[in-house]
Amino acid sequence: MLVLGVGALGWYGSTNNAKTMEAEVTEAARAAAEGTVHPVMTRVSGRDIVVSGVANGEAERDQILAAMNDVTGRRVVRDELRVLETASPFALNASKTADGVTYAGVIPTEVDRATLAARIGAAADDLDLMAGAPDSAWTGVVMQGLDGLAPLQDGTMDVSDRTVSLTGTARTPAEDAAARAALSDLPDGYDTSIDVTVLDDGTPLRLAMDLAEDGAVTATGKVPAALERSALTEALARDFDGELAQSVLPPATDGWADASKIGAEALGKLHSGALRMTEDSLTLTGAATPDAKAEAEALLAGLPAGISASSDIALYDDGAPFSLEMAKGDDSAAPTGKFPADLPAAEIIGTRPATGIRNAFVSDETGSFATVASNGAEALSQLENGKLTVVGTEVTLTGTAKTPTEADAAMALLGDLPEGYAATFDIATRDDGTPPNFDVTYLADQGASVSGKLPAGLELSGIAGALGLADVSGEPVQGLIGEATQATEQLNAVSGWLPELETMTFNSNDDVVTVTASAAPGVDEGLVTAGLTEALGANASVTVTAMTDLPDDGATRTNRATGRAERFTNGFWLPVLDFVSDAETCEAQSTAALQDDKINFVSGSAQLDAQSVRAVNAVAAIVRKCLAETDLNVEIGGHTDSQGGDDLNRQLSQSRAEAVRAALIARGVAEADITATGYGEDQPIADNETAEGRAANRRTTITWYEPVAEAEEAAAEPEAGADAAADKDNTTNAGE
Structure with missing residues (x-):
């Protein structure tokens, strides 16, 4: 208690009455109690001051009492103050776990408690009211510290004197930033210590998977913690390269993990492509076979609700051009x-x-x-x-x-x-496209050679066969167009006339044939021309001339058309014969000669036709040899069919027999040894009622006989006349 001096009281009492003094002391005491940390009450009785309330530590108590002692007119100051203990350090701790936030520590004032209570509720009641707060900003700093703790998933916030410590775990950088921002503007003199572990980078869930054409898959992204890598591998049906971050955050959309597996399975169907997922969408692009495309699109149609899907899948192509x-x-x-x-x-x-x-x-x-x-x-x-x-x-x-x-x-x-x-x-x-145009050059003693361009299918062997030759020479161009059949027919038509020719040039130019030839000695070139023209047809041009450059008598050759060895005799090419002459052999030889080649005449005349020359030449060679080597004579007989009158037929047959006799004589047969007799229609050998029979009856016969026997027979029966010739021993027939 403070005791005023007696002198002062005496002075005061002498100038004021008691009531006035009490009021003045009351007002002065109240004024002295202002500005304290905690509420301080004063009560004045007379001039005595009673001080009660809370003093924020001994120092403040001393200050309050000193101020009361300084009140003018006071008599006694009675101390009823509750002095707060001083906390050192002056600290408050807040710990945040999954179960909530707990608080421990001190509070500077009840006002501050009320302020904190508005924030932390009843937990503020458990804080100890203590002295020692570094300044009046301390509670505000605590509030900032609590603001920093609030974004964290868990952690501890301590305000110790003027140092704020914040430790804990933030789910994302956003929460970390919010915590740091709360403590970024502390009053001067305050320090911070922040140690926050960020569990997640804060980016949204995402998945990027790329399927290359070689089947390799790479993946990046951030997926829910519950989505295992093996689940995506199974969905893809293959492993993949790349790292996937796992989020501690739950997906914003339910079914995100299932959607990612469906997307991975759909990607696995493609030949190549890309899968992109965000929080609420899935996009699939790439290339696939038609079936695989349908399968992938069907999978995307089954995505969980909340995940939108889009696809752009082209039909697969390997890039090679058609x-x-x-x-x-x-x-x-x-x-x-x-x-x-x-x-x-x-x-x-x-x-x-x-x-x-x-x-x-x-x-x-x-x-x-x-x-x-x-x-x-x-x-x-x-x-x-x-x-x-x-x-x-x-x-x-x-x-x-x-x-x-x-x-x-x-x-x-x-x-x-x-x-x-x-x-x-x-x-x-292989062919120049020009029409076939080829030449066959024939020489009786050398054969045929071919030049030019042949029609398709016509070869040298075919030409030889068509001409009746053993072979032909030459190196013609084998054409690929034209008709071999037509050319073969044309050559066939010529082949029947080769024995009558000494030389020939046959030109076939497409469908036009030109023949230039020289006739063999004794052959009527006019008849050959007519015969070839008829055989070759209207498109043929035929020129046949007489042979002018004749060989020396006795020259020999092999006729390539007939295959016979020949000797040039009396201006004609006669076969070279090798047989022993007697009546039987001579008859056989002449028979064979007339079977191989017929003696025929121009119709209705005694002129030998062109192709009879070869038969005449053959017979001439036989007759010459037989007459020279035996005592035989020979008769040439002429025969007709029954058409026409008897006299006319007999006359015609006589003329024809004489024509043959003359031809043989021209070829060196002794004129005295050969006779000619016309028999008309008297000695038929076939039925004259048929064309075939009449043709057989028109013939030339060769009859061999011994002249002495013939003479005796003629003397014995002079009246027999011409009929006696029919009884001669050796007769050869040659049809007309």
Whole structure:
């Protein structure tokens, strides 16, 4: 208690009455109690002051009492103050766990408690009211510290004197930043110590998976903690490279993990592609077969609610251009290539094996490839052998065509290609396309040689066969066009006349035939000309002249048309014979000669026809030899059919027999040893009622006889006349 001096009281009492003094002391005491940390109450009785309330420590108590003692007029100061203990350090702790926040520590004032209570509730009641707060800003700093603790998932906030410590765990950088921001503007003199572990980077869930054409998959992103890598691997049906961060945050959309597995499974269906997922959307792009595309799109249709899906899946293509390679030839391989999806192989390659053709999954939007490939296949068909290659817009056709006509047709098919296409050609031709034009040059003693261009199918052996020759020589060009049949028929027509020719040039120019020839000695060139013209037809031009450059008498040769050895005798080519002459042999030889070659006449006349010369030459050689080597004589008999009168027939037969006799005499047969007799129709050998019989009856006969016996018989029966000739021993017939 404070005791005022007696002198002062005496002075005061002398100047004021008691009530006035009490009021003044009361007012002065109240004023002295202002400005304390905690509420301080004063009560004045008379001049005594009673001080009660809370003093914020001994120092403040001393200050309060000193102030009361300084009140003028006071008598006694009675101390009823409650002095707070001083906390050192002056600290408050807040600990945050999954169960909530707990608080421990001190509070500077009840006002501050009330302030904190508004924030932390009843927990503020458990704080100890103590002195020692470093300043009046301390409670505000605590509030800032609590603001820093609030964003954290867990942690501890301590305010100790003027140091604020914050430790704990933030779920994302956003919470970490919020915590730090709360403590970024502390009053001067305050320090901070912040140690916050950030559990998550704060970015949203995401998944990026890329499937390369080689099947490799890489992945990046951030997925829920509950989504295991193995689940994505199983969905993809393959492993993948890359790291996935796992979020501590729950997905913003339920079913995110399931959606990611569905997306991964859909990606695994593609040939190549990309999967992109965000918090609420899934996008799938890439390329796939039609079936795989349908499967992937069906999977995306089953995404959980809340996840939107979009896809852009093209049909897979390996990037190689559409192509076709096909060949024509004996050992051609099956066509190969890549066709648009909607182009059937058979439409281009027909019935060829299609095992080497694969259809892409994409179509040719322009339709140009089908046109080019079809035209190319048709162009290849024009060639005899070759190869067609279509790669993208480049077309190549190589090979061999029969003629320029086929080559031009092939190139024309590829001459007007769609825009952007280009064609190159390397086509040889086996035939120059000109009509067949060949010459056969024949020499009776050398045979035939061929030059020029033959029609298709006509070879040297065919020419030899058509001409009746053993062979022909020459190196003609083998043509691939023209008709071998027509040329063969023309040569066949000529072959029957070769024995009558010494030389011949046969030219066949397409369907026009020109024959220039020289007739063998004794052959009527006019008759040969007429015969060849008739045989060859209207398109033939025939010129036959007489042989002027004759060989020396005695010259020999082998006639290539007949195969006979011949000797030039008396201006004629007669066969060289080798037999022993007697009546029987001579008759056999003459019979054989007239069987091989007939003696015929121009109709209604005694003129030998052109082809009878070969028979006459053969008979002449036999008769010459037999007459020279025996005592035989020979009779030439002429015979007719029954058409016409007897006298006319007998006269005609006599003239024809004499014509043959004259021809034989011209060839060196002794005139005295040969006779001619016309028998008319008297000695038929066949029925004259038929054409065949009449033809057989028109004939020339050769009869061998011994002249002495003939003479005696004639003397004994002179009246027999011409009829006696029919009884001669050896007679040979030659039909007309």
